[in-house]
Amino acid sequence: MGTHLLLDFFGTIVEYSPSRTDQGYHGSYALLCGRGCRLTYPEFLAAWSAVAAEFDRRSDVDEREFSMTELGAEFLRRALGGTPDPADVETFVTTYLGEWSSGIRYLAGMPDLLAGLAAEHRLAVVTNTHRADLVPGHLTAMGVAHHVDAVITSVEVGWRKPHPAIYAAALDALGVPASGAVFVGDTYVADYAGPEAVGIRSYLIDPARRHPVPDGRRLDSLADLPGLLGGG
Structure with missing residues (x-):
């Protein structure tokens, strides 16, 4: 089994509206x-x-x-x-x-992409959320929950990304050191700078090239990850 992958959820595995009022309530x-x-x-x-x-x-x-x-x-x-x-x-x-x-919009091809990643790597989802069962519920609805070994939520840890405690909880859940994991997400501080600060190699989904990350660590989408995992 290859590198252990820590994946953000919102904006990485699914598209979503972060607004608390845009949807009908x-x-x-x-x-x-x-x-x-x-x-x-x-x-x-x-x-x-x-x-x-x-x-x-x-x-x-x-x-x-x-x-x-x-x-x-x-x-x-x-x-x-x-x-x-x-x-x-x-x-x-x-x-x-x-x-x-x-x-929340489930992305076409995401189940196959996660299945392919899970065939080579252990996966964990590491997400900021205010409800412990929200993200597991969506993973189940997407039909991909069985590909994920752990779901680490900020509300259960008590700290949100980029606090070091949430990355430590993810590493503990998989039983690996920081050097044995890769983090992927779409938010610069939470998903790139935060995990990098604790020694986790990180990739940022940043198709608009807005953030200061090396080109080899920048993705247009999660679908780019398999081709880059062998590089720096």
Whole structure:
């Protein structure tokens, strides 16, 4: 078995919209209204964005990850004017994530590409996410979960990329040193500079040539990786 591959998920294995409000969230809004909230739909989206931005700003400072449960609970507390029932939080979060996931697009040819990589290498997915079961669920829906030996999520580790702890967790899950792994992703700091800083050789999906990486480490897509793994 060859090099161990650590793969980002969002923007690498799937295309997605990072926006928290671009998709339709009428089911989530209906749940909120059913609990007595009087926000209009645009006000609901604005309030949700504002609370999420607060959580993001805190994480940007120290790279600690927050969960969708924490975010949902705080949003419902403000929107409803009291401490929400945990069951209501779970229902809201599950509904919201189902609607958000409508912006995820599975790429043609990706299952075959991952199957080919898994035939030569052990694979792990290393992803920033606020919900532990979100990415495993999509891997299962894509029919590729059996190719992946481990899924490392920031919400389970407690730290988001580029914190060293999440890369260490991935290496521990595969039982390899940094020198025995390669990282691939589409975000410069999280997926290239971060893993490089802990000794993991990295490749960046950067078709627009926006970031300062050597040409031999730059990919147009994940499909370029098999041809470059033998190089530096």
